[in-house]
Amino acid sequence: QLNNKVSPIQDNYIEDYLSNKNLNLRATSNKKEAYNNADFVIIATPTDYDTETNYFNTSSIEGVIKDIIDINPDTVIVIKSTVATGYTKSITKKFHCNNIIFSPEFLREGLALYDNLYPARIIVGEKSNRAKQFADLLKSAAIKEDIDVLLTDPTEAEAIKLFSNSFLAMRVAFFNELDTYAEVNSLHSEQIIKGVCLDPRIGDHYNNPSFGYGGYCLPKDTKQLKANYKDIPNTLIRAIVDSNSTRKDFIANSIINKNPKIVGIYRLVMKHSSDNLRSSSIQGVVKRLNAEGIDVIIYEPLLDKNFFQSKVINNLKKFKELSDLIVTNRMSSEIKDVEEKVYTRDLFNSD
Numbered sequence: 001q002l003n004n005k006v007s008p009i010q011d012n013y014i015e016d017y018l019s020n021k022n023l024n025l026r027a028t029s030n031k032k033e034a035y036n037n038a039d040f041v042i043i044a045t046p047t048d049y050d051t052e053t054n055y056f057n058t059s060s061i062e063g064v065i066k067d068i069i070d071i072n073p074d075t076v077i078v079i080k081s082t083v084a085t086g087y088t089k090s091i092t093k094k095f096h097c098n099n100i101i102f103s104p105e106f107l108r109e110g111l112a113l114y115d116n117l118y119p120a121r122i123i124v125g126e127k128s129n130r131a132k133q134f135a136d137l138l139k140s141a142a143i144k145e146d147i148d149v150l151l152t153d154p155t156e157a158e159a160i161k162l163f164s165n166s167f168l169a170m171r172v173a174f175f176n177e178l179d180t181y182a183e184v185n186s187l188h189s190e191q192i193i194k195g196v197c198l199d200p201r202i203g204d205h206y207n208n209p210s211f212g213y214g215g216y217c218l219p220k221d222t223k224q225l226k227a228n229y230k231d232i233p234n235t236l237i238r239a240i241v242d243s244n245s246t247r248k249d250f251i252a253n254s255i256i257n258k259n260p261k262i263v264g265i266y267r268l269v270m271k272h273s274s275d276n277l278r279s280s281s282i283q284g285v286v287k288r289l290n291a292e293g294i295d296v297i298i299y300e301p302l303l304d305k306n307f308f309q310s311k312v313i314n315n316l317k318k319f320k321e322l323s324d325l326i327v328t329n330r331m332s333s334e335i336k337d338v339e340e341k342v343y344t345r346d347l348f349n350s351d
Contacts, residue, residue, distance in 0.1 A: 002027035010275035013113035035071040040134060044080040044105070049220035054227040056084055056220070058091075065095055073097075076130050080105045082161055082221060085228055088125060088154035101126045102154050103134065104161035109215055110274040118144040125157025162228070165221040166240055171206050172213040173243035179209035179345055180250050190347045209345040211251045211329045212244045212281035215270045219244070219279045248281060252288035255327060255343060263289060264323025265298045266335055266342075268307065271351040275302055282329045286310060297322055 001008045003026065005018040017023065028034055035041055045060035061081050068077055077100045079088065088102040102125035107115045122138050124131040128151075135149050152160070175193060182189035189209060197204040213219065222241050229237050255263060270280035277283070277300075287308065289296050296310040299319040303312045313319045320326070320338050328335065331346045 009112075011110055011112055013111070013117070017113060031067050032071050035068050035075065038072060038075050040076050040078055040137070041068050041072070042078045042080055046216075047081045047083060047220075049223050051223075054223075056082065056087075056224055058083060058087065062091065062094075065091065065097070065100070069095060069097060073099075075099065076101060076134070078103050078134060082165075082217065082224075083158055084224055085155050085158045085162065087158060101131060101134065102157050104157055104164075106161075106164065109270060109276050110272075117142055119147055121148040121150065123150045123152060123157055123160055125152055125154035127151045127153065162221050162225040165218050166225050166237065168206065169213045169218040169222045169244070170236070170240045172210065172218070173240055173247070175207045176209055176212065176247045176345075177243060179347075180247065183250075183254065189345075193347070208348045208350050210281060211285055211345065212247045214279050214281040214283075215274075215276060216278045244281070245284075248284040248288060251345070252285050252292070255285070255289065255325065256292055256294065258325055258343070260294070260325035262295045262297060262322055262324050264319055264326045265296060265300075265310070266319075266326050266328040266332065267330075268298065268300045269302070270329075272330055277302060280329070282327070283307075285327065 002018070007014040007018055041064075043061055043064050045064060047056040047058050047061065049055075050057045058081070061079060061083070065077060068075060077097070079100065079102045082104070083102065088100060092098060092100050104123055104125075106120055116138075119138070119142055122135050124135045131151050135151065139147055139149065178192060178196070179189045181187070182192055193207050193209075194204070196202060197207055222237075222244075226234075226237050226241050265282060265286055268277050268280055268282055268286075270276055270278075286296060286298070290309045297319065298307050298310050298312045299314060299316060300307070300312055301314055303314075306312050313322065316334060320335070324341065326335055326338060326342045328342060328344045329346065330351065331342070331344050331349055335342055
């Protein structure tokens with residue numbers, strides 16, 4: 001797809017650059033071709049959180065490192081996959097390789113290329129000339145100027161990624177719990193949030209209530225940080241993880257209390273302009289409704305089969321007609337015509 005200038009994911013910037021820019025870019029599935037003669041090899045494989053071990057599954061990273069060392073042992077290996085604190089040091093010892101660096105990435109769903117072109121900051125987990133060289137490569141590829149660059153020790157860089165994402169999750173959880181309080185007490189949540197966010201230290205951003213934080217990063221990264229806190233005193237880090245589950249319980253109960261015969265779920269994607277279904281908060285709500293025996297139907301054009309116990313209906317008109325109550329994490333113009341039977345906590349029409 002990439003060689004045919006087709007984006008494999010929904011991302012407006014990626015689609016535009018593939019279609020309209022003269023890129024020096026070629027994709028291959030031949031690892032020897034990819035790694036041989038490379039000055040840097042970047043690893044960005046997924047590290048799903050394993051609930052049995054309470055740690056990221058890093059087997060994909062280690063498989064790639066082994067291949068790289070076999071093919072090009074002198075290259076600098078840059079891990080961009082999210083890992084637990086201390087991983088880079090441990091993997092360096094395991095492979096007896098001093099060419100491994102960790103550099104966290106901070107990319108949003110649907111805006112990944114934009115966030116590379118206009119990065120909030122560049123962090124590389126090594127204080128060395130090669131780390132500076134890699135940071136300079138990232139800077140040279142960006143459009144934004146005056147980018148903050150920080151070279152740190154490797155474990156500190158790993159911690160930066162986990163604490164950054166956990167802070168964002170905490171902010172989501174805070175405004176969701178504010179919204180829960182307002183709902184229970186029949187208050188105008190929007191007014192409270194606006195008043196709170198007029199404080200410049202808090203700011204009027206990232207404050208739109210939802211069914212919980214979701215996507216690929218925040219759920220797993222908060223759980224990993226919580227696991228890293230084993231035997232370390234904490235209350236807040238644990239609460240960030242617990243709060244997300246509590247919020248989904250509240251949303252599901254709010255829906256159940258409306259006594260709908262058929263609940264229609266509009267989209268399972270985590271947010272606007274994304275085709276990512278992974279760990280979206282609304283999936284947790286669906287599973288809770290299924291567990292209570294509620295009849296649930298789903299409108300999700302990305303799916304062509306049923307989701308758990310729920311039937312997928314991708315005829316939007318039929319979906320609207322069958323649903324007594326339509327539940328959506330984010331409001332859309334597609335369902336504005338039936339707004340009277342829509343349940344959402346989207347107050348500001350933003351992500």
